Amino acid sequence: MNVRAAKDLGALIRDRRNELGLTQQNLADKTGVSRVWVVALEKGKPSAQLDLILRTLHQLGLALSVDSAKASLFTPRIDLGEIIRSTTKQA
Template identity: 50%
Template structure:
């Protein structure tokens, strides 16, 4: 699931940029980042600088949200924490 994030982010950024009729150069200039950075985001590069990404998202009127999810891995971790008797390191 973690590997899906860069691809989804890339598709969302690309779609929003195009819906606003912006070129990659236009977006880069407005967001204060390089055109190369925009290409990296739109290609789904898994490691990009967070502050630059947030600037691009803000320019496009998008936001990054962190929300809890209930996946098998999260439930397994929660179960492991509950089973340790509350012991601290």
């Protein structure tokens, strides 16, 4: 997903954390940050620091990437793994 502003990242992280069934405290502990920071991050903290963000995403099984702004609109990610899986599953 595209991250245009801090709020995008916050929402994304909160959703993913819930997907994994983690509490804010769980995530904070695993990541090595305070729970207060996680709360702020999910609220869309613009001043959040890069390394803490990277560590948080890592704990959530997420990764950060940078692409051309135009590309991010017209170059969708194609999940080759899923395509291969679903086209070869015929027993």
